[in-house]
Amino acid sequence: MILDNEKMETRRLRLLVELSRLGSMRAVADTVGTTTSTVSQQLAVLAREMGADLIEPEGRRVRLTPAGRRLAEHAAVILAAVEAARLDLAPGAEPNGTLRVAGFATAIRVHLLPLVTELAASHPRLNILVREHEPAEALELLAADETDLALTYDYNLAPADADPALHTTALWTAAWGLGVPADAEVPEGADTLDVFARFRAQDWIVNSRGTSDATVIHTLASMAGFTPRVTHQADSLDLVQGMITAGLGVGLLPIGTPTVPGVRLLPLTGPEVVLRAHVVARHGRLGWPPLALVTDLLARRTASRPTAQ
Numbered sequence: 136m137i138l139d140n141e142k143m144e145t146r147r148l149r150l151l152v153e154l155s156r157l158g159s160m161r162a163v164a165d166t167v168g169t170t171t172s173t174v175s176q177q178l179a180v181l182a183r184e185m186g187a188d189l190i191e192p193e194g195r196r197v198r199l200t201p202a203g204r205r206l207a208e209h210a211a212v213i214l215a216a217v218e219a220a221r222l223d224l225a226p227g228a229e230p231n232g233t234l235r236v237a238g239f240a241t242a243i244r245v246h247l248l249p250l251v252t253e254l255a256a257s258h259p260r261l262n263i264l265v266r267e268h269e270p271a272e273a274l275e276l277l278a279a280d281e282t283d284l285a286l287t288y289d290y291n292l293a294p295a296d297a298d299p300a301l302h303t304t305a306l307w308t309a310a311w312g313l314g315v316p317a318d319a320e321v322p323e324g325a326d327t328l329d330v331f332a333r334f335r336a337q338d339w340i341v342n343s344r345g346t347s348d349a350t351v352i353h354t355l356a357s358m359a360g361f362t363p364r365v366t367h368q369a370d371s372l373d374l375v376q377g378m379i380t381a382g383l384g385v386g387l388l389p390i391g392t393p394t395v396p397g398v399r400l401l402p403l404t405g406p407e408v409v410l411r412a413h414v415v416a417r418h419g420r421l422g423w424p425p426l427a428l429v430t431d432l433l434a435r436r437t438a439s440r441p442t443a444q
Contacts, residue, residue, distance in 0.1 A: 145217060147181040148210035150174055151189065151199075152300070155207035156278065159196055166279065211300045211418075218419025230424040231260035237273035238265075238286025242306070242412055247286065250432050261425055269344040269370075270295070277301070277415060283426055285415040286433075292408060293350035302421055304430060306412040306437040310402070314379050314388040317399045326405040331359040340378050340386030343368035348387050351408055412437070 153163040154174075164171045182189045189203035199207060236247060243265060251263050268276065270287035277285045278300075289295040290311075297303075313330055315321070321333055335356070341349040349365060356363040367383050369375050375386045380397035387408065394400050414433050420426055 144181070144184065145214070147177045147184075148206075149214060150177050151181060151203065151207050152210045152214060154178070154190070154197075155199055155204065156298075156300070158198075208299065215300070215418035218417075229260065230258050230428045232425055233262045233264055234284065234425040234429060235264045235282040236266070236284045236286065236429070237268045237276045237282040238284075239269055239273070239288060240267055242286035242288075243267060246306075246433060246436055250429065250436070254429075254432075258428070261428075263429070269342070270347070271345060274298075274301075274415065277417065280417075283416065283420060283423075284429060286412070287415055288347075288410050288412045290347050290351050290408060290410055292354050292406065293347040295347075300417060301415050302418050304414045304434055306414055306433060308412070309410045310390040311387050311408040311410055312390045312403050313385055313401045314376060314394070315385045315399050315401055316379060316382065317397050319399060321401055325401075327355060327403040327408070328359040328405075330401050330403060331355050332361070334385050335359070335361040335363075337364075338366040338384030339363045340367040340369060340375050340384045341365055343370045351387065355403075355406070355408075 150163055150167065153166055154160065157163055157166065160171045160174045160178075164174050167174075178190060185202070185206060187202040187206075188200050189206060190197045191200050236243075238247065247263075247265065251265070254261055254263065266276075266282065270285070270289065273282065273285035273287055276282040286306075287295070313334070315334060319334075321330060325333070339352055341352065352363050352365065367378055367386075369378060369386075372388060372392065375388060376395050376398050379385060380395060388394075388400055389410070390400065390402060392400065414430055416426055416430065421430075
């Protein structure tokens with residue numbers, strides 16, 4: 136196969152990877168900036184080159200065949216290797232340029248912003264662009280190549296799905312409890328399911344920009360034998376406390392959070408609720424000096440502080 140065809144195949148492999156991720160040709164076309172017809176034609180060429188059917192009809196849409204799924208897995212590795220090879224042209228280069236970071240507020244405030252201050256002195260040619268986003272939003276930006284690094288979290292009871300195109304580095308963990316009215320009567324030593332059961336008649340407060348804490352609440356409530364009435368949403372933990380004080384319901388809060396008058400924070404043990412923070416990047420970008428530097432510094436910083444809010 137001649138060089139031009141090699142280049143075309145790399146592009147076709149990207150289309151296949153995007154189809155495996157997005158699930159529709161229209162979404163792939165929108166993502167790469169082309170037409171649905173072009174996507175279909177290029178995947179047909181790729182199928183002929185591979186000598187295997189890669190897609191099949193599913194109603195009005197298409198889905199990958201087993202061969203298509205397998206090739207998509209290989210393609211993700213191949214594309215990452217191509218990107219890594221490009222970055223390897225300047226090994227050991229001084230980190231410079233703009234690193235785009237999207238992440239949740241606590242990670243940015245407690246861990247990233249101190250690094251920004253330090254790096255301004257040690258690496259003045261490196262510019263860090265910060266955007267505050269919840270995990271699902273940050274991962275969408277990463278998939279669309281609108282950010283380089285995502286600071287995300289999940290819970291032990293609501294683990295995030297693994298994406299083979301992404302590399303995840305664990306940062307810190309933090310135990311969470313249940314914020315309730317200060318006058319609530321809960322015996323010392325009550326386990327998680329007993330605590331939840333005592334508030335089965337209450338309204339529940341969840342995050343307005345994510346679903347993982349709601350998943351945790353529904354999971355534990357189900358184990359305790361009831362369906363929670365989720366009625367309120369808030370992005371700010373301070374606002375969650377305000378809602379609890381106003382008698383609007385109960386909600387999850389990090390253990391160690393200073394509570395306002397009117398709020399009591401109950402520990403959850405058996406099972407525990409643990410938030411797990413991560414730094415996430417695309418496989419092909421891991422060797423880029425700015426990204427590698429910030430990832431390493433974040434990992435070192437949080438290793439010295441194994442738990443955080």
